[in-house]
Every structure is written in C-alpha cells, then in structure tokens.
Amino acid sequence: MEKSFTNLNLGSGASVLPSPPPLSTGEKVNNIVDAFDRYFGNDLKLENWQRLCRDVGIDSELPSIRKCKQALRPVWVNIHDLMHAVNTDSTPPHRFENERELSAYTKKHKRYYPKEQAKGGGPVRALLAHIFRAH
Numbered sequence: 001m002e003k004s005f006t007n008l009n010l011g012s013g014a015s016v017l018p019s020p021p022p023l024s025t026g027e028k029v030n031n032i033v034d035a036f037d038r039y040f041g042n043d044l045k046l047e048n049w050q051r052l053c054r055d056v057g058i059d060s061e062l063p064s065i066r067k068c069k070q071a072l073r074p075v076w077v078n079i080h081d082l083m084h085a086v087n088t089d090s091t092p093p094h095r096f097e098n099e100r101e102l103s104a105y106t107k108k109h110k111r112y113y114p115k116e117q118a119k120g121g122g123p124v125r126a127l128l129a130h131i132f133r134a135h
Contacts, residue, residue, distance in 0.1 A: 033117040035083050036124065043122040052123060055082065057092035076102040076129060080111040103131045 041048050049068035050061060056075050062068045076096040085093035096102040106112060112131065118124040 032080060032083065032113055036079060036113075039083060039086055040123055043119070049123070055086055055091045057095060072123075078102060078106055078109075078111050079113045079124075099129050102129050106131050 040052065043049075044065075046065055046068075049065050053060075053062060053068050053071055056072070056077055058071050058075070060071075062071055076099055077093050078096075081093040082091075085091045096105065106129075113124065113128075115128065118128060
C-alpha cells in the first residue's frame with residue numbers, strides 16, 4: 001500500500017518547476033514536523049497565523065485566524081521550501097500556480113510532509129494539499 005503524504009497548501013505563482021533549495025539536516029522529512037511546529041508555535045495565537053501569512057507573501061494584516069485560513073487557501077507552497085525560506089530570511093518561498101504543480105514538484109524532489117502528523121484544526125491540517133491525488 002502506498003504511504004500517504006501531503007504538503008502544505010500555501011501559494012500561487014510560477015508555471016515552471018524550480019530547482020529546490022538544499023535541505024539542511026533539520027529540514028529532512030523526519031524533522032519537518034518538528035521544524036514547522038517550532039516555527040509556528042501555538043495555533044491559537046493570531047500573531048502566529050499572521051506571521052505565516054506574511055512569510056508566504058500575503059501582505060495584508062488579517063484581523064482573525066479565520067481570515068488568515070481563508071487567505072491561505074489559494075496559496076500553494078512546499079513546506080520544506082517554506083522552512084528553508086524562513087531559516088535563510090528569503091521569504092516568501094516559491095509559490096506554485098496550483099495543487100498539480102506543487103504535487104509534481106513535491107514528488108520529483110521527494111519533499112513530503114507526513115499527513116498522519118498533521119494536527120486537527122492546526123495550520124497544517126487546514127492547509128493540506130493532496131500530493132498523490134493531484135493530476
């Protein structure tokens with residue numbers, strides 16, 4: 001049975017697949033959950049959602065968590081690339097035009113986020129892309 005992975009649904013943008021930034025030891029698949037949890041922090045704090053929105057290129061200061069989640073829906077970005085961009089002060093990361101482009105990039109470069117690690121109601125669960133379902 002194929003293991004199910006997903007990725008963070010965070011952006012819109014380019015039509016060609018970029019070369020991925022290098023993965024540091026802390027960004028490998030086994031550590032990506034911890035890296036994102038450390039980056040995001042408490043999912044009940046509006047300022048954490050606002051920072052995520054800024055880091056993926058959403059410029060407006062949104063007044064609620066619900067508004068942040070809504071603003072993030074049409075955004076497609078690889079979570080490994082997001083963490084790399086945050087760690088190297090080069091935000092926003094590459095934003096994909098759609099889920100299909102993000103899926104192709106993620107599969108090609110094996111930059112997955114384990115679906116089973118997404119916490120209900122948190123930023124990852126709210127923003128998952130279905131990497132193996134996208135055509």
